[in-house]
Amino acid sequence: MNNSILVVDDEARMRKLIKDFLMAKGYNIIEAEDGEKALELFEENQSKICLILLDVMMPKLDGWSVLRQIRQKSQIPIIMLTARGEEQDELFGFELGVDEYISKPFSPKILVARVEAILKRMDANINRVKDCAGIEIDKDGRTVKVDGKFIDLSLREYELLEYLIENENIALSRDKILNNVWNYDYYGDTRTIDSHVKKIRSKLGKKGKFIKTIRGVGYKFEIK
Amino acid sequence: MNNSILVVDDEARMRKLIKDFLMAKGYNIIEAEDGEKALELFEENQSKICLILLDVMMPKLDGWSVLRQIRQKSQIPIIMLTARGEEQDELFGFELGVDEYISKPFSPKILVARVEAILKRMDANINRVKDCAGIEIDKDGRTVKVDGKFIDLSLREYELLEYLIENENIALSRDKILNNVWNYDYYGDTRTIDSHVKKIRSKLGKKGKFIKTIRGVGYKFEIK
């Protein structure tokens, strides 16, 4: 779907380098060789693009101008590519809405890491609904559907389930759960979690088994 | 603990400059004035060092050679310090495992920022999963895979294995193991460890042999 990355750089060699590494990670790449082209392509493919990699130094329209124009209508994440000696600009760029800088030359590892870090950060904020193997959780509506059917969860049940799913594949100790789902000043029995887990499991039906018990530790949400 | 940075540069003035800024940020600095010295010091202090700042141009053994030798046994983050005009080498350097470049002259602010950015990213990645010759251990999920297949470990089994692998290549006495894996107030039979080792070995299958017996002492995890 929208996993295309717009790469804007006047050097074909640089574009190719970036393209190779990001395509290997499963992203689709749209290339632009200058600022004007970048704006055009962004316009055309806005719905597909999830992130822009933008070189600062370019003929015709430079990176800062492109940035300003895009920021007038979109909050899409933008990573600026700066060359040597442009460090001084980095500090001022954040005001204009730069999400991150990568200075050339950069290692592919760094490139991929930053891109993924940013996308993850965005996802967390934008993605208010998450679907885990048919358990659909809508954080705005605070509702949960299992196989398309709404199920009723009480406040604690909902929050506990949300927390578990938020931390999919991570084993959570009872203490950690209490600290995050309950108020941190809760001093009751740690076993109260078990009761809630029991209820959630039964309300999830067959999918209740995705809440795994980690003996001696706590619980983990895991689809397996 | 391991917050030392190895700074390798033939110019004493440059080393001092870097040292001053990084020490102000709480890092411990180990200095080397040439490549040979760098390799020696890295060997000696491997467990303490968390990052290497490596000048490219040096007498005796240049930065690239040092890089290559270190990469043969360690994935420690390495930042190369390049002088102006050495740009052409940089792309090839990434293949050798350079994490980042900083070109001289650089501002102290940039130096510190890059160092911290890399360390932060490494932290996030290193901590999560570790792969030792096909034994993959995920601390967040508290799961262990052997050759891609999940194996079930009980609480003690998991913690013991994690402890052994955490201390790869270090012989651990039974007392030390008891103190670290069991609650410190455990006063049972020290032979209990043996039973657990046995179970872990059998669950690891062929790879169980990586848990070595150190007669008269205890055990050691070692891939050999």
Add this chain to the structure above:
DNA sequence: GTCTTATTTGTGAATTTTATGAAAATATTA
């Protein structure tokens, strides 16, 4: 090779931990 010592291994009882159901306490709503 034999003797001594340490380790491995299998077994099952004791212990620990979790699940469950139900009741008590608390909060919410009408």
Add this chain to the structure above:
DNA sequence: TAATATTTTCATAAAATTCACAAATAAGAC
């Protein structure tokens, strides 16, 4: 305030793990 729903606690049942013991095996010393 009464009725209702939710949260918490508790007791017991069920499940899984831990651990001690002892026989078998292996390693090292002489």
